[in-house]
Amino acid sequence: MLTHLSITNYALIAHTAIDFTNNLTIITGETGAGKSILLDALGLVLGKRVDLNTLRNPEEKCVIEAHFNITSYKLHSLFSELDLDYENDTIVRREILPSGKSRAFVNDAPTTLQNLQQLGNFLIDIHTQHQTQDLFSEKYQLNLLDVYADNGNLVKDYQQQLQSFKKYQQQLNLLKEQQSQAAKEQDYNAFLLDELTQANLKNGEQEELEGQFEVLANVEKVSGFLEQGYAVLSNEEFGITKQLYEVKSQIQKLAQISTKYENLYQRLESSFIELEDISDELQAELQQLVADPQQLELINQKLQSIYQLQKKHNVSSIDELLEIQNELSQKVAGVESIEEEINAVEKLLQKTEADLNALAQDLHAKRTSVLKALSSEIENLIKPLGMPNAQFDIQLAYSDTFLSNGKDEVNWLFSGNKGMQFGLLKKTASGGELSRIMLAVKSILAQKSKLPTIIFDEIDTGVSGDVADKMGTIMQEMGNYMQIFSITHLPQVASKGNQHFKVTKFDDDKVTTSTIKLLNTEERIYEIAQMLSGNTITDAALQHAKQLLN
Known part of the structure; x- marks a missing residue:
């Protein structure tokens, strides 16, 4: 989980240092106040390319440092593979010099941008509205099935066997040549x-x-x-x-x-x-x-x-x-x-292919066994989110080809309303529906596997009222299993957080500055009341805010 973030000389931020807890953290602020700056800064820590225009003072260096507690992530082998020193409390730092050069450090040891990107995949999942496109990916859909069916070891065995199969194929082709x-x-x-x-x-x-x-x-x-x-x-x-x-x-x-x-x-x-x-x-x-x-x-x-x-x-x-x-x-x-070598490799290839087919059939059987349960769970999660008649039909077709994670080809069919025929998810679901479906999927993944920290960037755009409240509840429940951040404009979602930060922008005579502040209870009531009623905060809005915070 992300425990600390410090930002110096980046965009509208002169300097800020923030400590985070587990569970659900809320970040609010008016449009343009600088909430996206936090995401961009984290993006640099995760290996994003540098834009020199983001230096607040072009004559000074920018430093972004993030602290992560990775005790439960089981990343020892990855650190070894990337030639990095493992620490349970890992510090990732990115420095951008006025010259345009960028330096990256993990636990104070220099590293490459590529290593930072690989490590970042295991630390933070920044989920924007555009990331719903992942739902259309067959790899993502199968991964959800495998997480749900607890196929992790089986998929790993299959992929290792597939690697051997491809190696023997290459050997055989070379020998025949x-x-x-x-x-x-x-x-x-x-x-x-x-x-x-x-x-x-x-x-x-x-x-x-x-x-x-x-x-x-x-x-x-x-x-x-x-x-x-x-x-x-x-x-x-x-x-x-x-x-x-x-x-x-x-x-x-x-x-x-x-x-x-x-x-x-x-x-x-x-x-x-x-x-x-x-x-x-x-x-x-x-x-x-x-x-x-x-x-x-x-x-x-x-x-x-x-x-x-x-x-x-x-x-x-x-x-x-x-x-x-x-x-x-x-x-x-x-x-x-050569003929003797060919015969030997062909025997190995036949054995590997038989083992691979057996693993692929096991994967197919286990995936098939959870199709209805997964469909039902997604439906149950999204029905309270303004999709009471939504239905899923997840279909598997067993192919003749060895794919990267089995021999299954998957199609997610979706019907959003009564009387509406099933169609491919990417053709039948709207953007708002996809956001809610993705939230449900992430909720299931949070319970079934150890996901990294997830940041939802205005995933609740376009909803309000009871649907917003239900989305907030789902995020709150996800926070029981992992660290969740939600950047939101909705008071119903904001009230569900265990920790609430507000991003504010102000001007002085020379420059515009953004700050981020942890709100206490009274400040949270005031902030949520303002989200409910606007700049003119009424007693009713304050009362409503207290009710939401309960």
Whole structure:
């Protein structure tokens, strides 16, 4: 509930600070006195956009601060979601600087305008004559049915299940899209994979084949080089190994004379052994070297196949081709994997749909069970409000589509007079009738659920006498369950309040100012008498005022 409101430098208000109680609070004042300023100021606290023209003194900042006791509102999770510090006594403040910048605070912590708007939805419901349009909203109508039938947990379960259902639908659509795309590429990918697989590629193979090809393609040259090299090393008369053998023999003799030549001998011995080994290897290579045109052609074909694959896939090595082969293998196998995923998601979707249908049917059954009772209660509430022959026929149709709060489509049919056919509420009810119907609806909601503070802004316009008295009584009874504010011009309604404020406007030499004052008992009698008889207050009006206040 709203416990305190302070306004500084806003419109006609220089500064005011007001404390509020629970139950029904009345706000009265002449037209133009500034009652709407209070609503506009609260609107800023609830996240409304700023109009710089509302600054009383454009050189000073405007500050509007509202205190709320939210102990029973169960808003801990919302505060956590909005990253706000929760306090049972929460303070919401809005500051408007002369520069036009606006700042918002919740419990002295800066916050965004969007957060303020979300929080405001749970704090105050400002009901104007125009808000009766909510009665035409199918969502609002179903919400009233659900509150009346105590469907809160059922609706919550349904909406959670609906969220899962939509998530699985999205997953399934995405997987089928991937499957369709994969199917288009499947044949081509399979062909490319088969082509690479048939090539039987191995790491390092290309370099080895290129070396073999160069040798086989130049057999005569290679043979000549090997023969010449072997001859230089191993000729019996002039070969290097022959001559080195002679040198080694001489140095061996020196080593026998002096050990200082032993190391030199060992080095010559090692060189001799190495050259002999090279000579043997040259001889072996020469013996193995045979012209083989057939093998040369096979190697050439293999290399050309590798080169073609590299060009086709725009790479330069077998390692890269093998990597592509692995990727293609995964893509080809992935089609089967996608099919398995689709089957799994379809099973989840079917289960979720079955659960969702069961919840929707439960909602339909519970809503159907309260249609007549709700219609009767609304009729009973509005009959004393000058609508003695009003009738409601609330109809539910079960659709094939999952909607945001079930599968029900609702129509509120209304007949305002005897002999009048039922028609859609928005087409058959007048503005005055809609105001009274909305008051009845809010009264039912107040008893069935914990609504935030409600401010009725001249909802009683166009009525008087006994109807006004009955409307005041309904608001008074609503005040037993919640905090109600009523801005009114009717004495019958004003007399029902537990607390009564009067908004007054006065002029001095330079500026017009609005003030709001809490009236005591004598002041309330005088104010209601003035509402009854105008500026000339008669004894009869005073007596009547006392009777109304009782």
